[in-house]
Amino acid sequence: MSGSERKYFTYLLRCADGSLYGGFTVDSVEKRVETHNAGKGGRYTRSRLPVKLVWYKECETEHEARSLEWHVKHLPKKEKEALAASFGKEN
DSSP states (O other), X not given: OOGGGOXXXXXXXXXXXXXXXXXXXXXXXXXXXXXXXXXXXOHHHHTSOOOEEEEEEEESSHHHHHXXXXXXXXXXXXXXXXXXXXXXXXX
């Protein structure tokens, strides 16, 4: 797979306890959610299963996605909640 075919994503998950978790993945955000729900994702999410995808953004490069992940993780909770609400993935 050439570099131009790869896809990079930054995402937010809603954990079972209501908290939000931000992450980064390559190629498939849906597969990453499955990995988290299988208990093989981030340590934070393992004790807060199941998780649900509430926001994501596709990025052009790995650097852009990782940078966005860092910024999203450092947003105040209110702003993370606004991102999730704007995406329309939650009831």
